Each structure stands twice: as structure tokens, then as C-alpha cells.
Amino acid sequence: MAAKVKVRKPGPSSPASSAGDAPVRMYGVSKSYLPGSWALRNVSLEVGRGEFVFLTGASGAGKTTLLKLLFAAEQPDEGQILVLGRNIARLGGGGVPALRRRVGVVFQDFKLLNRRTVEENVGVALDVVGCPRRETRSRVFNALRQVGLHDRRNHQPLTLSGGEQQRVAVARALVGEPEILLADEPTGNLDSELSSGIIELMMAAADRGTAVIVATHDRSLLARSGGRVLRLENGGVVESQGDSGARG
Numbered sequence: 001m002a003a004k005v006k007v008r009k010p011g012p013s014s015p016a017s018s019a020g021d022a023p024v025r026m027y028g029v030s031k032s033y034l035p036g037s038w039a040l041r042n043v044s045l046e047v048g049r050g051e052f053v054f055l056t057g058a059s060g061a062g063k064t065t066l067l068k069l070l071f072a073a074e075q076p077d078e079g080q081i082l083v084l085g086r087n088i089a090r091l092g093g094g095g096v097p098a099l100r101r102r103v104g105v106v107f108q109d110f111k112l113l114n115r116r117t118v119e120e121n122v123g124v125a126l127d128v129v130g131c132p133r134r135e136t137r138s139r140v141f142n143a144l145r146q147v148g149l150h151d152r153r154n155h156q157p158l159t160l161s162g163g164e165q166q167r168v169a170v171a172r173a174l175v176g177e178p179e180i181l182l183a184d185e186p187t188g189n190l191d192s193e194l195s196s197g198i199i200e201l202m203m204a205a206a207d208r209g210t211a212v213i214v215a216t217h218d219r220s221l222l223a224r225s226g227g228r229v230l231r232l233e234n235g236g237v238v239e240s241q242g243d244s245g246a247r248g
């Protein structure tokens with residue numbers, strides 16, 4: 001099954017951003033939920049415009065925590081986090097929603113609105129920014145077509161399989177053409193062929209300039225990516241390039 005996974009390697013033309021203006025920057029970040037134990041310890045990293053990065057590490061290593069810090073769902077105990085040039089510790093009242101409109105997120109537990117249709121779920125972010133209804137409909141249709149679910153657009157999420165719900169969550173994250181895409185195990189419920197397709201979509205977003213971070217346990221994806229892999233170990237981050245990232 002794993003042999004079927006084909007993930008295109010990021011091309012040499014992927015735009016690299018200069019260090020100072022990378023959309024994702026973390027410096028010396030630590031996060032503790034309980035006194036005496038660190039979910040993240042002294043993590044520093046940068047992810048540039050157009051970069052595609054896998055984030056890996058054992059269960060409990062802090063992958064979800066790191067992503068949550070980047071969309072201000074959690075605050076760090078130490079260190080500095082700059083997202084799209086904004087220090088997230090200093091975002092005012094309207095700052096968090098304004099920032100989140102520029103960041104697409106695929107949550108580990110999807111977080112779909114179960115009383116809305118698939119189409120409404122994917123379109124919600126476009127509605128919020130006042131996108132005209134016709135444009136929203138056509139963008140949502142295209143996003144759903146890319147994940148193979150346009151024919152399910154009038155269904156409610158709970159009538160879909162776990163993998164289908166996951167693909168709706170991916171469509172919702174991509175439809176707004178975000179500057180940053182954070183995806184937490186976005187292929188966890190998918191077979192290798194669908195996983196591959198989803199990763200291709202995310203790599204295409206990176207080619208258009210999005211900074212993409214994908215948390216995954218999937219060794220076959222890591223092994224074939226050939227790209228940058230950030231591994232969380234003992235609270236800290238270890239960086240590797242290419243197939244050597246497939247150990248964990």
C-alpha cells in the first residue's frame with residue numbers, strides 16, 4: 001500500500017524567503033500545561049513563504065501544541081512568536097480573528113459545523129470576509145472538487161465517513177488561499193492514494209506562496225517527501241532534510 005504513495009518533491013524553484021520576513025517565526029518558545037512538565041521547550045524555527053514543511057514526532061511530542069500557538073489558540077510561557085509579521089502576544093481584541101482570516105487550519109478533530117452542509121462549512125470563511133455569494137459558491141465548488149467531494153456538498157458532515165469529513169476540513173482550509181496553512185494530521189483517516197492527493201494539494205498551495213506546515217506520523221509520506229522535516233523530541237525541535245526524516 002505504501003508503495004503507491006507518490007509525493008512530488010518540492011521543486012528547486014520553490015521561493016525561499018529571507019529569514020527576516022518569514023511568515024512563521026518562533027524564538028525560544030516554551031509551553032507548559034502542567035507545572036514541571038513541558039509540552040514544548042525552547043523551540044525556534046522559521047518557515048518561509050512558499051515553503052512546505054512536515055512536523056513530526058511521537059504522540060504527545062507537542063505537534064498540536066506548536067500549531068495551536070501559531071494561530072493563537074494557546075499562549076507560550078516563554079519566547080516570541082511572530083506570525084505574518086505580528087507578535088501574537090501583542091494582538092489586540094480584533095487582532096486574533098484578523099490574523100486567523102489569513103491562516104488556514106485543518107484541525108486534528110476537523111471541527112466541522114454539524115448542522116451546516118458541507119458547502120456551508122467550506123464557505124464560512126469566505127462569508128466572513130464578505131466574498132460575493134456567487135464567487136463563494138464557485139470557489140467552494142472548486143475546493144470540494146479538488147478533494148473529490150463536490151457531489152456531497154449538500155450533505156451534513158455527520159453523514160460522511162471520517163475520511164470524507166477530513167477532506168471537507170482540508171477544502172475549508174484551502175478555499176481562502178491562506179498565507180499560512182497549518183494542517184494537523186490531515187491524512188490520518190485516508191488511504192495512501194487519497195493522502196497523496198491531499199499532500200499534492202498542499203504542495204500546490206506552497207507553490208503559490210503559502211507557508212505550509214503539516215503535522216504527520218505517516219512515515220511513508222515523510223520518506224517520500226524529500227523536503228524539510230521538523231521533528232519534535234523531548235520538547236525541542238530537531239531538523240532534517242529528505243529521507244532521513246522518515247525515522248519517526
Ligand SMILES: Nc1ncnc2c1ncn2[C@@H]1O[C@H](COP(=O)(O)OP(=O)(O)OP(=O)(O)O)[C@@H](O)[C@H]1O
Pocket residue numbers: 033034039057058059060061062063064065066108
Ligand atoms: N489542554 C491540555 N492540558 C494539559 N496537557 C495538555 C493539553 N494539551 C496537550 N497537553 C499535553 O501536552 C503534550 C503535547 O501534546 P500535543 O497534543 O501537542 O501532542 P501531539 O504531538 O499533537 O500528539 P498526537 O500525535 O497524539 O496528536 C502532551 O503531553 C499532552 O498530554
Ligand SMILES: [Mg+2]
Pocket residue numbers: 063064065108184
Ligand atoms: Mg496532535
